[in-house]
Amino acid sequence: MIKSYKLQRTIADVVIYVILGVLGIIWVSPLVWLLLHSFRAEGGVTVPYVFPKEYTVNDYYRLFTETDVFDYPKWFLNTFVVAVFSCIISTLSVLMVSYTFSRLRFKSRKMFINVGMILGMFPGFMTMIALYYLLKAMNLTQQLPALVICYSAGSGLGFAISKGFFDTIPRALDEAATIDGATRNQIFWKIILPISKPILVYTVLTSFIGPWCDFILVRIIMGDKRDNYTVAMGLQKMVDKEYKQNYFKQFLSGSVVVAVPITLLFLKMQNYYVEGVTAGGVKG
Amino acid sequence: MTFIEYKSLSRSEQIMYKVKEFFSLLPGKLKGFFGAIGKFFVNLVKNFIGGLKGYGSRFVQGDMSTKLSYVVMGFGNLTRGQSGKGLAFLAAEIMYIIYMAKFGLRYLNMFDTLGLVAKRVVTLPNGRQSIEFVDNSMLILLYGTMSILLTLVFIAVYIANTKSAFEAEQNQKAGKKNLTLKQELVDFLDGKYHITLLATPVLLISVFTILPLVFMILIAFTNYDQQHVPPGNLFTWVGLQTFRDVFKVSEGANKGYTFVQLTKWTIVWAIFATFSNYIVGMVLALMINKKSIKFKVLWRTLFVITIAVPQFVSLLLMNQILQDDGVMNVILGYMGIGPISFFNSSAIVARVTVIVVNMWVGVPYTILQTSGILMNIPEDLYESARIDGATPVVQFFQITLPYMLFVTTPYLIQSFVGNINNFNVIYLLTGGGPQKDMNLYQAGQTDLLVTWLFKLTMDSNDYNTAAAVGILVFIVCATLSLITFNLSKSSRNEEEFS
Numbered sequence: 001m002i003k004s005y006k007l008q009r010t011i012a013d014v015v016i017y018v019i020l021g022v023l024g025i026i027w028v029s030p031l032v033w034l035l036l037h038s039f040r041a042e043g044g045v046t047v048p049y050v051f052p053k054e055y056t057v058n059d060y061y062r063l064f065t066e067t068d069v070f071d072y073p074k075w076f077l078n079t080f081v082v083a084v085f086s087c088i089i090s091t092l093s094v095l096m097v098s099y100t101f102s103r104l105r106f107k108s109r110k111m112f113i114n115v116g117m118i119l120g121m122f123p124g125f126m127t128m129i130a131l132y133y134l135l136k137a138m139n140l141t142q143q144l145p146a147l148v149i150c151y152s153a154g155s156g157l158g159f160a161i162s163k164g165f166f167d168t169i170p171r172a173l174d175e176a177a178t179i180d181g182a183t184r185n186q187i188f189w190k191i192i193l194p195i196s197k198p199i200l201v202y203t204v205l206t207s208f209i210g211p212w213c214d215f216i217l218v219r220i221i222m223g224d225k226r227d228n229y230t231v232a233m234g235l236q237k238m239v240d241k242e243y244k245q246n247y248f249k250q251f252l253s254g255s256v257v258v259a260v261p262i263t264l265l266f267l268k269m270q271n272y273y274v275e276g277v278t279a280g281g282v283k284g
Numbered sequence: 285m286t287f288i289e290y291k292s293l294s295r296s297e298q299i300m301y302k303v304k305e306f307f308s309l310l311p312g313k314l315k316g317f318f319g320a321i322g323k324f325f326v327n328l329v330k331n332f333i334g335g336l337k338g339y340g341s342r343f344v345q346g347d348m349s350t351k352l353s354y355v356v357m358g359f360g361n362l363t364r365g366q367s368g369k370g371l372a373f374l375a376a377e378i379m380y381i382i383y384m385a386k387f388g389l390r391y392l393n394m395f396d397t398l399g400l401v402a403k404r405v406v407t408l409p410n411g412r413q414s415i416e417f418v419d420n421s422m423l424i425l426l427y428g429t430m431s432i433l434l435t436l437v438f439i440a441v442y443i444a445n446t447k448s449a450f451e452a453e454q455n456q457k458a459g460k461k462n463l464t465l466k467q468e469l470v471d472f473l474d475g476k477y478h479i480t481l482l483a484t485p486v487l488l489i490s491v492f493t494i495l496p497l498v499f500m501i502l503i504a505f506t507n508y509d510q511q512h513v514p515p516g517n518l519f520t521w522v523g524l525q526t527f528r529d530v531f532k533v534s535e536g537a538n539k540g541y542t543f544v545q546l547t548k549w550t551i552v553w554a555i556f557a558t559f560s561n562y563i564v565g566m567v568l569a570l571m572i573n574k575k576s577i578k579f580k581v582l583w584r585t586l587f588v589i590t591i592a593v594p595q596f597v598s599l600l601l602m603n604q605i606l607q608d609d610g611v612m613n614v615i616l617g618y619m620g621i622g623p624i625s626f627f628n629s630s631a632i633v634a635r636v637t638v639i640v641v642n643m644w645v646g647v648p649y650t651i652l653q654t655s656g657i658l659m660n661i662p663e664d665l666y667e668s669a670r671i672d673g674a675t676p677v678v679q680f681f682q683i684t685l686p687y688m689l690f691v692t693t694p695y696l697i698q699s700f701v702g703n704i705n706n707f708n709v710i711y712l713l714t715g716g717g718p719q720k721d722m723n724l725y726q727a728g729q730t731d732l733l734v735t736w737l738f739k740l741t742m743d744s745n746d747y748n749t750a751a752a753v754g755i756l757v758f759i760v761c762a763t764l765s766l767i768t769f770n771l772s773k774s775s776r777n778e779e780e781f782s
Contacts, residue, residue, distance in 0.1 A: 009576065012676065013574075013576050013577065016571045016574065016577060017577070019571065020568070020571055020572065020577075020583050023568065023587075024583060024586040024587065026644075027586055027587050027589075027590055027644065027648075028586055028589060028590070030598070030601055030602060030605055030644075031589065031590065031593060031598070031601075033601075033605065033611060034597075034601050045609075046607070046609045046610060046611070048614055048617075049614060050611060050614060050615060093484065093485040093488065096481040096482070096484070096485060097481070097482065097485050099481065100477075100478045100481045100482055104477060104478040104481075106478045109478075111324070112482070114320070114324075117765070117766075118762060119489070119493060119494065119497070121701075121758055121761050121762045121765055122497055122754065122758045123705055123734050123737060123754050123757050123758065123761075124705075125707070125734070125737065125738050125741070126497065126500050126737070126750070126751065126754035126758075127493065127496035127497050127499075127500055128496075128741065129496075129500070129741055129747060130426065130495070130496030130497075130499040130500055131492065131496045133422065133423075133426055134426070134491075134492070134495065134496060137426075149492060150492070152488075153488040153489065153491070153492035153493065154488070154489055154492060154493040155485075156485030156486070156488065156489055157489060157493065183473050183474035183477070184473065184474050184475075184477035185473035185474065185477055185480075188477075188481075209594070212594055213594040213595055213596055215596050216707075216738075220742075232594070232596050235596070235597070235600070236596065236600065239600060239603075239604065248604075251600075255597045255600070255601065258594065258597065259593045259594060259597050262592065262593070262594050263589060263592040263593055265592075266591065266592035267585070267588070267589070267592055270588060270652070
């Protein structure tokens with residue numbers, strides 16, 4: 001009896017290993033395909049076989065040197081600059097708003113929270129057109145600051161997760177500090193922020209990654225001004241019908257170049273992500 | 285009822301319990317929801333009336349310089365040693381007047397008609413004639429809305445000014461010294477710290493989220509469509525006509541038919557996308573976290589790496605892989621299966637394809653998010669089940685799934701709402717195609733309501749329809765989310781740790 005139970009368990013484990021193995025391969029194979037074919041030497045858009053026959057770094061080289069049609073290095077720099085600035089502004093807004101809602105008590109606090117939640121539920125692109133004309137009125141369209149504004153201005157509305165995190169910090173800390181004569185300003189900067197590293201890292205990384213992935217706002221704001229595209233927008237342009245024939249492999253290598261740093265960042269962030277979401281999100 | 289009590293019910297009783305719970309809670313939830321909205325407006329009116337009352341009585345009771353600050357803002361503060369505050373009020377008034385005189389009034393005047401003259405012919409100095417655009421309905425609406433919002437803010441500042449003047453007077457009469465500017469500023473770092481922290485985000489959100497949002501909501505009540513695109517054309521208020529068009533079903537290609545079809549598909553999509561990800565993700569998480577399984581980090585990384593790659597890269601990549609001559613068809617060819625046109629053959633193939641690809645994108649998220657909760661399922665439940673001879677499959681359906689559904693309902697509803705709004709997957713994979721149904725207006729057969737909204741604004745300039753669809757989507761999502769928010773413990777236990 002006991003033996004067969006053990007056997008059953010081993011069989012179950014083997015089955016699980018097989019399932020995990022097969023699914024794992026299915027899950028990563030598109031990415032492996034991307035990586036392999038970004039080094040493919042022969043052929044254009046598609047080849048009638050799975051593995052490339054010859055490998056080269058030519059397309060990576062062309063990506064960074066042939067910049068007259070598609071200026072990838074410029075896009076990369078654009079995205080980096082936009083990401084850094086909107087990351088700073090977003091992080092500050094999110095932390096300020098969530099700290100206020102979580103730790104400070106004032107009149108109409110509930111109302112602010114509810115209005116904030118309701119605003120967050122409108123489909124994002126509903127406001128795009130109005131936003132465009134607003135930026136146009138400020139003479140900001142087709143310029144990078146417009147992107148920074150778009151990515152970071154509304155970020156305060158994403159307070160839910162970090163508010164959930166701040167809610168879990170014992171109130172006694174604030175009280176003790178108040179007795180020692182600290183102002184709320186000092187409590188925020190010197191007591192709460194230093195112990196909020198997980199949520200700080202989470203907020204910084206998510207707001208840094210955001211601009212690398214957006215391709216909708218860029219298209220509306222930049223229009224045909226290719227110099228100010230970001231990576232996401234530019235890569236999408238490369239697979240448009242008119243360019244796809246010549247630039248497909250550059251699209252692949254460009255995707256790899258942008259995916260690698262983001263992937264590394266995300267894998268670093270993973271634990272903070274889980275921690276942040278479980279602390280601030282669903283509390284079973 | 286605790287989970288253990290719930291589990292001790294028989295299967296049919298459990299279902300009955302869930303159904304009964306849902307319907308018994310529903311009226312309360314809806315009542316609470318609409319009650320909260322009602323209360324919000326009642327409070328608003330109450331505050332407003334209270335404000336007006338205080339406004340009048342302060343004027344009657346105040347002395348000359350308080351009365352004067354009803355006209356010249358900040359006067360009361362200026363004469364009572366609070367020059368910094370007084371000057372700030374005065375500056376606000378002057379700025380508002382300049383804004384209104386130079387800019388705002390012009391647009392407010394035309395706000396009810398949204399412009400009368402679209403264009404006129406002018407004679408240039410060289411004798412030639414040319415067309416000049418006069419009124420631009422879009423700008424009138426945008427700047428008019430802006431002026432109205434600004435006026436509301438100004439009224440709030442104005443009331444605060446009378447209050448501050450009156451308080452300064454009362455303080456002086458009581459023999460107390462009024463706070464200096466420096467003392468007031470210091471208070472902004474402590475007692476009024478919430479104002480300091482919220483000021484910038486609220487300003488940014490007001491200008492770049494609320495203003496555009498109000499503008500777009502107003503658009504839904506105009507006839508701003510492809511026949512009325514300024515400059516050169518005017519649009520005007522039409523009341524609820526746009527909503528009537530969206531709900532009107534008739535023969536031929538029209539918005540009503542499209543709306544019904546896309547709503548059906550959006551719901552089907554949201555249900556399939558949510559539950560396929562949920563169940564597959566949970567099973568995988570269970571497998572990875574099973575005690576006897578080794579290389580946990582490896583398995584986890586294999587799956588999680590797909591979320592790490594930016595979504596637009598992975599989705600564009602999938603789009604290329606699944607093209608008619610893409611690598612997927614090459615592989616199928618090796619297996620002797622003829623090439624399949626994933627995106628262009630029929631609606632059903634394209635729809636299944638996006639649901640499957642969405643699993644590839646979404647399952648890793650479920651793995652990440654459910655792992656922690658899965659570990660919290662009481663081990664003794666499984667132990668007793670094993671003693672009773674339950675197979676892993678039975679354990680999953682009898683213990684894991686009910687427990688998870690019990691605990692993660694809010695998460696499920698959240699991802700349901702997320703899928704209703706899942707723009708990226710549809711837009712990057714199929715672009716809405718295939719376009720076989722000619723009766724759809726500006727949409728393909730895998731278009732969701734949100735991607736239709738996007739196409740209506742970007743491709744066909746039907747801004748009013750887009751705004752109306754946006755409002756409808758919002759109503760559905762907001763109702764669902766508010767119900768969730770009330771269900772989830774995080775709202776009730778907000779003060780748990782304090």
